[in-house]
Amino acid sequence: MTALDILYRDEHLVVVNKPSGLLVHRSALARGETEFLVQRLRNQLGQRVYPVHRLDRPTSGVMVLALSSDAARKLTDAFTERQVEKRYLAVVRGHAPEAELLDYALREEDGSRPKAEMPAMAAATEIRRLDSVELPVQVDRYPKARYSLVEARPLTGRRHQIRRHLSRRGYPIIGDAKHGKSVHNRFFAERLGAPRLLLAATQLAFAHPAGGEYLAVTCALDDVMTQLFHHLGWAGHLPVNGVSATDNIVEPVIAK
Known part of the structure; x- marks a missing residue:
């Protein structure tokens, strides 16, 4: 079994690169699954780990886990109180x-009851186009196909928030089987070698639960997305693994 890529570790927490397709932990919606990030990391480190936030199964990227119950409580509070800066x-x-x-209210999608019975909750995602490309191929009804590289910074933490916000705005993420467009998903899978959801968490910045300094941990993309970026001419936007510590977190700027 391939070891998880550890981006940062100390006695209080560990930050890893979660592969696309790997569930974070067991749940009622994952009956029959045997592979989970929490279990693999526990076995890899030889100690208990505490998840403090979530990433969707098909999403890859940076994820922090606590190594003690006290650190878990503080980190969970930071995520709940929106004191963590996230970049995708x-x-x-x-x-x-x-x-x-994007500030469309969203209903929860937890599978416990019909969505119509779930209350709509405030949700906000800041997006920015970093690059775009026009391919001389007809994927749907247009003679050419346009795609964009988008930076997303969720300011709230609703389930599937980035995926749902971008889809509702008219720019579904490639590879999203639930909120995307199947014809474009197939084109990327069959013609561009990218059969996964093309969404990656590339940075988390948060207050360290013990020292209080702010850690900014950046995560590189996996091979599928890296090769795709090179193919589309977006290699200049590829993130690299890195860790920095600052006295103050940089607040996300809301686009007007």
Whole structure:
């Protein structure tokens, strides 16, 4: 079994690169599954780990886990109180806006009851187009196909928030079987070698639960997304693994 890529570790927490397709932990919606990030990391480190936030199964990227119950409580509070800065990269259909704040309210999607019975909750995602490409191929009804590289910074933490916000705005993420467009998903899988959801968590910045300094941990993309970026001419936007510590967190700027 391949070891998880550890981006940062100390006696209080560990930050890893979660592979696309790996569940974080056991759940009622994952009956029959045997592979979980929490279990693999526990076996790899030889100690208990505490998840403090979530990433969707098909999403890859940076994820922090606590190594003690006290650190878990503090980190969970930081996520709940929106004191963590998150940065994602997504490949979407169409020519996305240069910058925009998506603030569509979202109903929870936990599978416990019909969505119509779930209350709509405030949700906000800041997006910015980093690059775009037009391919001389007809994927749907248009003679050419446009795609964009989008930076997304969720300011709230609703389930599937980035995926649902971008889809509702008209720029679904490539590879999203639930909220995306199947014809574009197939094109990327069959013609561009990218059969996964093209959404990756590339950075988390948060207050260390013990020392109080802010850690910013950046995560590189996996081979599938890296090769795709090179193919589309977006290699200049590839993130690299890195850790920095600062006295103050940089607050996300909301696009007007």
